[in-house]
Each structure stands twice: as C-alpha cells, then as structure tokens.
Amino acid sequence: MKKLIEYYNTLAREYDKIYKNKSIEYMRIIEQEILNSEVKKNYLILDIGCGTGEQLNYLRDYNILGLDISLEMAKRAKNKTGKFLFVGNAEYLPFKNKSFNCVISLFGALNHVQINRAFKEVRRVLTKNGVFIFSIANVYNLGWIIGSLKKRGLTKTKRAIEHKKGDIVKYVGGNRIKVNTKFYSIRDIENILKKYNFYIKYTFGTNITNSPLDRVIYKTFLKNFGAYIGAVAIRK
Numbered sequence: 001m002k003k004l005i006e007y008y009n010t011l012a013r014e015y016d017k018i019y020k021n022k023s024i025e026y027m028r029i030i031e032q033e034i035l036n037s038e039v040k041k042n043y044l045i046l047d048i049g050c051g052t053g054e055q056l057n058y059l060r061d062y063n064i065l066g067l068d069i070s071l072e073m074a075k076r077a078k079n080k081t082g083k084f085l086f087v088g089n090a091e092y093l094p095f096k097n098k099s100f101n102c103v104i105s106l107f108g109a110l111n112h113v114q115i116n117r118a119f120k121e122v123r124r125v126l127t128k129n130g131v132f133i134f135s136i137a138n139v140y141n142l143g144w145i146i147g148s149l150k151k152r153g154l155t156k157t158k159r160a161i162e163h164k165k166g167d168i169v170k171y172v173g174g175n176r177i178k179v180n181t182k183f184y185s186i187r188d189i190e191n192i193l194k195k196y197n198f199y200i201k202y203t204f205g206t207n208i209t210n211s212p213l214d215r216v217i218y219k220t221f222l223k224n225f226g227a228y229i230g231a232v233a234i235r236k
C-alpha cells in the first residue's frame with residue numbers, strides 16, 4: 001500500500017501533463033458519452049480514484065465528492081474543482097450504507113485493489129438501483145499485446161496474460177517510477193459484478209483504436225480489445 005501511495009503521490013506532480021495527450025483523447029470522449037447518458041442531475045455521486053479531478057471537473061455541475069488514496073492527487077483535485085475530497089481507500093469506504101445514487105471509478109483505480117473487497121464496498125454505499133460506472137485495465141489490450149510480442153516475445157507475453165499482473169512504468173522529473181497492477185477481462189468483471197448482485201446494463205471498451213471509430217465500436221465485440229474495459233451496472 002505504501003508503494004502504491006508513493007507512486008501516485010509522485011505521479012500527481014506531472015499527471016495532467018502525462019495524460020493530457022492524444023493517446024487517451026478518445027477514451028475521455030467515450031467516458032463522457034457514458035456519463036452524459038447515465039448520470040442524472042438529482043444524483044449524489046462518489047468518484048473513487050478521482051486523481052487530479054478529470055471527472056469531478058467534467059461533472060462539476062453535479063453533486064459529486066471525490067475520494068483518492070493519494071493526498072497529492074486529492075489536493076490537486078481540490079484546487080482544480082473545489083469539490084469535497086476524501087483521502088481514503090476504495091477497499092474501506094468512509095461512508096454509511098446507501099449514501100450514494102451513483103459511484104464512478106474511471107481509468108484504473110480499481111486495478112490496484114482487492115477487487116472483491118472494493119466491489120462489496122461499492123455495493124454497500126450505493127442505494128437500491130444505484131448506478132456503478134467503472135473502467136479498469138484490460139488483460140486483452142490488443143495494443144499492449146502487439147507491443148509486448150515485439151519487445152518481449154511470445155513466452156513472456158503469454159505469461160503476463162496468464163498471470164494478469166504487471167507493472168505500469170512512468171517517468172516523472174527524470175525518475176522512473178512503477179506500480180503493480182492487476183488486469184481483468186470483460187468476463188472477469190461480469191463475474192464479479194454478478195457475485196455482488198449487480199445487474200449489468202452493458203459493458204464497454206475504451207481506447208480500442210484511439211480514433212473516432214471508438215465511438216461506434218465501444219459496446220461491440222471489439223470492446224474486448226480496448227486498453228480499458230468497464231461496465232455500467234445497477235445495484236439490485
């Protein structure tokens with residue numbers, strides 16, 4: 001946990017610079033399309049792993065609170081959006097049962113948690129019929145698989161896919177930082193959602209081609225190959 005927090009505290013310094021680029025442009029467009037159609041004005045929303053406030057800012061006209069495990073991320077989100085921020089862990093949400101109509105967690109916070117624990121918590125804090133919208137790094141990310149085959153070869157790539165674990169590496173201020181990450185398939189997330197008694201409205205993929213085409217294909221079979229996969233699920 002300490003390493004995870006250190007990684008994100010360091011990344012916070014350059015997060016907006018690193019991620020404000022063309023490589024995730026269409027991921028953001030898909031995220032926004034989903035938020036526009038699923039989030040209602042009267043909802044109280046919790047954003048888990050809000051980072052520097054990408055979604056808090058996008059949903060600034062809504063009643064939304066942010067939570068992040070990294071103080072440095074939370075500070076930046078607070079400065080940028082003025083929203084209420086909590087420093088905490090998705091596995092132990094500091095809220096009463098049935099506090100929120102909607103929980104969002106976009107772009108990978110849930111890749112770093114004990115997924116069962118976190119989904120149980122999300123279920124606990126959601127009202128009946130509350131909406132859960134999340135995205136998580138995909139084990140069958142085609143872009144990554146092709147790059148890895150070229151760089152590491154077949155055996156290592158196959159092993160990484162089988163283990164569903166790996167490192168994310170970034171450079172901040174010239175220093176190399178890395179964090180352990182777990183990866184999931186659409187089948188995995190469907191199973192976990194069912195286990196915690198969510199109704200799956202739909203699953204989706206983001207950053208599939210990173211082009212305007214993604215807007216057409218993000219709910220089709222091709223979602224299975226996006227860099228990120230996710231779901232819109234309803235708490236029964």
Ligand SMILES: C[S@@+](CC[C@H](N)C(=O)[O-])C[C@H]1O[C@@H](n2cnc3c(N)ncnc32)[C@H](O)[C@@H]1O
Binds near residue numbers: 054068112
């Ligand atoms: C890749 S960032 C995504 C931030 C933002 N949602 C976005 O779309 O830009 C993932 C965030 O999740 C946070 N995070 C990681 N593990 C977490 C946990 N167990 N509980 C809460 N937040 C966590 C990190 O600190 C980081 O800010």
